[in-house]
Amino acid sequence: MRRILSAVVLAVVLGWAVGGLATGGPATGGVAWGARAEGGGPAGRTIWTNIKAGGPIEAVIILLSVVGLALIIEHAVAIRREKLIPPYVLSELESLFDEEEYEEALDLCDQDDSLLCRVVGAGLSKLSGGYVRMKEAVDDVTEEETAALFQKISYLSLIASVAPMLGLLGTVTGMIIAFNTIAEMEGAANPSDLADGISQALITTCTGLIVAIPVLSAYMIFRNRVIKLSLEATAITGELLERFRQAG
Numbered sequence: 001m002r003r004i005l006s007a008v009v010l011a012v013v014l015g016w017a018v019g020g021l022a023t024g025g026p027a028t029g030g031v032a033w034g035a036r037a038e039g040g041g042p043a044g045r046t047i048w049t050n051i052k053a054g055g056p057i058e059a060v061i062i063l064l065s066v067v068g069l070a071l072i073i074e075h076a077v078a079i080r081r082e083k084l085i086p087p088y089v090l091s092e093l094e095s096l097f098d099e100e101e102y103e104e105a106l107d108l109c110d111q112d113d114s115l116l117c118r119v120v121g122a123g124l125s126k127l128s129g130g131y132v133r134m135k136e137a138v139d140d141v142t143e144e145e146t147a148a149l150f151q152k153i154s155y156l157s158l159i160a161s162v163a164p165m166l167g168l169l170g171t172v173t174g175m176i177i178a179f180n181t182i183a184e185m186e187g188a189a190n191p192s193d194l195a196d197g198i199s200q201a202l203i204t205t206c207t208g209l210i211v212a213i214p215v216l217s218a219y220m221i222f223r224n225r226v227i228k229l230s231l232e233a234t235a236i237t238g239e240l241l242e243r244f245r246q247a248g
Contacts, residue, residue, distance in 0.1 A: 054203040057170040061163055061207045068159045068215040075153055075222050084115035084229045090236065093120060097240050102127060115145055115229065119237050131245040138237050146230040153222045160216035167208020174201030 054061070077083075089112050096105040102124055109121030122141035123134040177200065 054170060054207065055173070055200050057166055057173070057204050058200070058207060061166050061170075061204060061211055064159050064163050064166070065207075065211045068156060068163075068211060068218075071153075071156055071159075072215070072218045075156070075218070079149065079153070079222055079225055079229075081229060081232075085233055085236070086112070086114050086116070089114060089117060093117075093240065097243070115149075116233050116236065118145055119233050120240060123237060123241050127244075131241065134241055134244060138234070138241065142230060142234050142237075146226065149226045149230070150223070153219060153226065156215050156219035156222065160212045160219060163211040163215070164205075164208040167205040170204025170208070171201040174204065 089108070092108060093105055093116075096102070096108065106121060106124040106127075109117040109124060111117075119138055119142050123138040126133040126137045
């Protein structure tokens with residue numbers, strides 16, 4: 001439960017940070033960033049104003065943040081011990097092995113789709129071939145399942161890599177726009193004339209980093225969790241199958 005809450009908090013921070021940037025400042029309900037006190041001056045920047053300032057690249061980065069948030073929540077629910085190594089399934093398997101009811105244990109593994117049951121079931125399916133064949137089957141399935149989990153979370157790593165690169169692309173294109181403006185005005189450009197290009201450069205860079213940092217952190221958390229649970233499933237299966245090596 002604590003792991004799920006940690007992932008949700010991380011996801012909320014990601015959404016809060018992007019939302020704060022989109023509104024021009026922290027999500028505090030105060031005066032927007034760039035706004036002046038009552039009595040005159042330009043109004044604060046709106047969400048749409050900042051998105052437009054970032055250009056199409058900003059829209060892509062925001063889309064990546066939404067995808068990253070959805071993946072974080074999904075992985076927080078799916079990649080946890082209660083799902084991959086259910087305690088009640090482990091207890092039932094241990095009881096069936098103690099009673100030497102291996103057919104019933106194999107049926108249980110066929111009915112449950114957890115990581116533990118897929119690994120144990122692979123070993124039990126080779127029961128007639130002896131311990132060596134069972135161990136080979138367990139190793140092969142464990143490797144396949146671990147690779148599948150790594151592939152599943154790899155999209156977070158992809159987003160964490162692409163987001164800052166998009167921010168850098170926005171920086172380069174924004175500076176090109178700014179320098180083109182200076183060239184067109186023969187060096188007589190006012191700061192306000194350069195605002196669009198500079199805004200795109202800064203906003204996209206900042207947004208890219210805001211998206212990348214928590215997404216990369218979430219990826220490392222899930223990566224370590226996959227490694228830990230895979231090793232635990234392998235250890236549990238090894239203990240269950242150890243009796244067959246002794247019998248051989």
